[in-house]
Amino acid sequence: MEDIRRQHTNSPNSNRDGLSFFKSIFFNNSGSSNGADADSVEAFTAAASPNEAIPSLSPLANSVISRCSKILRVSMEELQCHFETELPESVKQPPNYARNLLEFCSYRALHLLTDRPNYLKDKEFSRLTYDMMLAWEAPDLNSEPLENAQGTASSSNQEAEDEDGWSLFYSSSTNLAAQVDGKKTVGMEAFSRIAPACAIVADIITMDNLFDALTSSSSHRLHFLIYDKYLRSLEKVIKSVNSAFGPQLISKLQLAEGEIILDIDGTIPTQPVLQRIGLSSWPGRLTLTNYALYFESLGVGLYEKAVRYDLATDMKQVIKPELTGPLGARLFDKAVMYKATSMAEPIYLDFPEFKGSSRRDYWLDICLEIMRAHKFIRRYNLKEIQQTEVLARAVLGIFRCRAVKEAFQIFSSHYKTLLCFNLAESLPGGDRIFETLSSRLALLNASGSQRDSLGSPNRKMQLTLPFSVLTLSRLKIMTGKEALVDGEEETVDPVGDVCVGETNPLEIAVKQSKQGIGRAEAAQATVDQVKVEGIDTNIAVMKELLFPLIETFKRIQLLASWEDPTKSTMFLLLVSYTILRHFGIGSFFLFFQACLSFVVANGMQQQFYLWEIEETLLGWIKYAVSSIIGSIAMLMLWRRHTNKGRPLDAFNITAPPTRNAVEQLLTLQEAISQVEALIQSGNIILLKVRALLFAALPQATDFIALLLVFMAVIFALVPLNYITLLLFLEAFTREMPLRKATSDRWLRRVREWWFRIPAAPVQLIKPDDKKRN
Template sequence: MLSKISVTHLKASPSASTSGFSWHGNQRRFGYCARNSSQFNKPRFKIVGKSLGDRWKLNEIDANAVQEKLNSWLLKTQNFLNEVTSPLVRTSQTRKPVTRDAFETQDMEDIFMAEQTINNRTPNGVLSLAAIVSIEQFSRMNGLTGQKMQRIFKALVSESTYNDARNLVEYCCFRFLSRDNSDIHPSLKEPAFQRLIFITMLAWENPYQEDLANGSEKASFQSKLVREEAFVRVAPAISGVADRSTAHNLFKALAGDEQGISLSLWLTYVDELIKVHEGRKSYQTRQSPDLSEERILCIGSSRKRPVLKWENNMAWPGKVTLTDKAIYFEAVGISGQKDSIRLDLTKHGLRVEKAKVGPFGSDLFDSAVSISYGPKSEAWVLEFVDLGGEMRRDVWHAFISEIIALHKFIRDYGPEEVDESLSHVYGAHKGKERAMNSAINSIARLQALQFMRKLLDDPTKLVQFTYLQYAPYGDIVSQTLAVNYWGGPLISKFLEVDNPPAQGARASNEMIESSNHVFDIDGSVYLQKWKRSPCWASSASASFWKSTSTRQGLVLSKNLVVADAALVERATRTCKQKWQAAETTQATIDAATLKGIPSNIDLFKISLIARTLMGLI
């Protein structure tokens, strides 16, 4: 028997309120309801029989007015039924996202009904309410019902994969997300979609009911927390929300001392992230002609918190502008602003470091960054005055480091721009742009966290390319990113001209597999001649790519794999494990130093044993 999931949005009440799920008999209800409200049990309509002694007379009834009123009611009923048949989440195709203010200011109650078509009883248990809602809603966003999606999934995977409800949650969600290739998912602006993603993370973490003996299930999303494993799995699947390589650090920054991420915190993070991207659009509209070929990422200027450029023990206030290729400083003097000066961040050998500055060459203020080509070159020294404890210098250090690391990554792992082989792999010419967009999104997330005051002690752990430069196993993760950005289907023309197959051989299979090209999980090819970085010759690299031939899940795209991990995710897991082992090793060394090891030889032995267990040597 089919049941109904009703989603109710009530007008905001001054009394305490909660949003969540509740079951009433055979009906499941998801909504926003006010507790202890005096109006909650009042009837919807008031029927007045008499008023001030007046009585209705039949000849006094205006037939036209009655007909007009009935037509109005019928129109409202028709609109209501149209809403009933629509899914909970209005996708970006409608181009009319429902804002949070609309929910709070609407005069009438909007009720969205979604028919539950899937059987909530599975071989491994009864589906949780979050799993049912996620499966049904994403199925409708895919143009199908939950039952049809369930049947399709059963036909595509093995029985063991099908029996795990978590995989069905992934399939419904990932199939919808795989339809979009934008840098920022367009549905992310819609509050209903934001909530659905949170529900999906809860569903992934707990796809089954925890208490099967309890016939009714009540859940308030305000009190639910998303744990790290669910966040790291689902959040990076949404374009712009997180990177696979730094998602665990992003979770730590958001959760802080808590055990997970709440709904309100998740919504705040997404809202701040959207504000950052919208703010960048305003930068581009008023940019100068000199920046027409660059994208402005952030601007540092404030009367209360100026940016100072130190030269010859003198500090000059001004405005700093960071783009995807350079950093600009525009000094402000008595006569007004001066012409801006530019430092190219794409050149080889550039480095950025934290620095201390002060008058007369003193190191009084630890709030500056130094950008140079080496100890003998003239450095840019920029001080980011921070009076509010917002780690302003550390954040800007991470910003600049990420742009420098981005272009180093492109030089080390990407093909040369004049390489003719770019035309032999479909989509490879967009690889550089994909890498740049990834770094730009990393900086946007760091800005959002700064506004929320949710930062780690070292913000560079939150920006992908900088983090991978010093993280153990980071070079292998970088290899998977390169294959992800530049890899694509091999064009047959390349096979015929440069690598003619043997007579009678099938070029698309035998020749490719016998080559030393690298393949992504979806079959995309990364050419051997592009492997210019020395790290490709390491034993760790050979071992990793040898293990990638094993595929168990359902591949929807190179980034979305159901019941298995994409290559970037596989490498990131190992990177995270080695990073945790490195932290444990360092903690062991620090503890031994504090306790007083008898000699440096003993300390070296402890370090050697720890590093051996960690797998670094």
């Protein structure tokens, strides 16, 4: 089998155009001027004959396997023999035999097809992969047949194409749903088994969201017209990356080795990109690579030297949406803010457009994807080949996002992103996806020392090559040292994230993480409903929420004023007795602890050591506090003695840059906005606490009640100094390398749990305006 594949790969005809290759396979063109092509088609005609059809398979499945056999230049019988001998018995059982055989043949054929030039724009590639999905849903004779699945979609496509090769149905989802037969569509499960075999088409992490985006107007069923348009849009994106960003631009930006330009904006005069620093703003061209952002301000007809904003190095970068406007006014929600420790002040990239903010949201997402990919690399300390694979995975995700956005004008919501690292960061329990991905990246082997047959269900040996890097190399996007994987293509059959008859661990991790989406979205909806605008309104809401505490503080002030001596005296005696009683209870529990220790061997000696440690700590604390106070007093007396009445030297302070009246007003406006945001966040916290107190979410209330009971027992039984010591150790060692991973995981769990708590409802009642009445 390998000899046949090598012979085919090294043959002179293997370098001809991809279109003629597909036509030689799928069409018996007797009038072809190329005799070799005609002979090859004639040689494989027998493979499609009914005599070689596999009896247990459906006609469509036999058709797909027949075409796969032509691509692989082997007979259907030999393909079935390879399936029988290379795969274990677990995937050859009768219930799933036909489907697993179809997957095996499809994966092998797709490995060769994706090595051909321009395969994305060829209709026969899209037709074959779509038929693979159709056949997967009905692989055997017992399955419900999909009649004329190929003919219906194909004829509709040919009749509806305009002069540019695009279907007229794409402009109207209603016409598409009405004119294409609903039975000739593909479901999510079939798409998830075939599409990820081509790394450029789909990613195992985001394939559900991609399918939802492609089927948003077709009742969650994928039509061939939509699928074909998506592949053509992908091909246009790849072509633009290969051709539009020439050597002149690369040399001007001074890109490093392995740095790839992913997208450019601001080149069209009607759609500028404005960079704002303070009150200054100027148009320019924005470029994103897999390592940084570059902004070139537009001078007199020429672009000036690019300013680089690093996304790879750990500089505490912050990228978030922001409001901007003329002279720095916060009017339009169409900007991205970038801030890092290496910068004195943040910069704002404004994407003006007449309606919506999809342009800004797209750039925000792709910048976050690159930044989070590098953060993932640092978190798991990945090696060079693993780093390249992670960045290549992020690059392919951005290409898919561009293709969907440009073809269908669809922009995903928060949980429907097509970018894998953004999705894992936003999903509840998304760190499990990161952990699974890192464990699979650990299996990468660029040296090719391990050999694995295609489709082998051995998970430990499944991932032996960086398949995303290999895909970019085949698409002529990634070159240089990353191209070393090309030498392994003849001996290894890469299949990406799919495996015959088994579910990828990444897919399982994504499904587990998505189980908590419903509660998180419902809780976020309640938070959005209770948010109110205006600092005065937010202060009013906070006053009502804090009414019990405010009223308690007023009553304590009233008692401290001694306007009612009787009540003040009773309060004074009660508080004094409580303080003294507290020390009495503490002594009792220390005695009780000593009695328990005396029961065990050497108990009294152990308790003596505990008391000694406790007394030592308390003594150190007392001496430390007294030393600090005494040192301050001695310093003051020493200064008084040495100054001898001389005037005090002026205290030097670096003054902020001078601002005019407009700048000061804008600074005041920004400060008020920040205060309003803080009050609003405080209101959200109080409303969630109110929801917990009144059991708006019973499960969370039960958990908090049990936690409070446990804390009460701890405070009652454990001395306060031990609790203080434990809290100090927990806070101070949180960033310790030994604890950092565990601490981050637990903090993420707490945040995710908090996000799932709904906010208590708020109703604003307008007071009666008696003057107006």
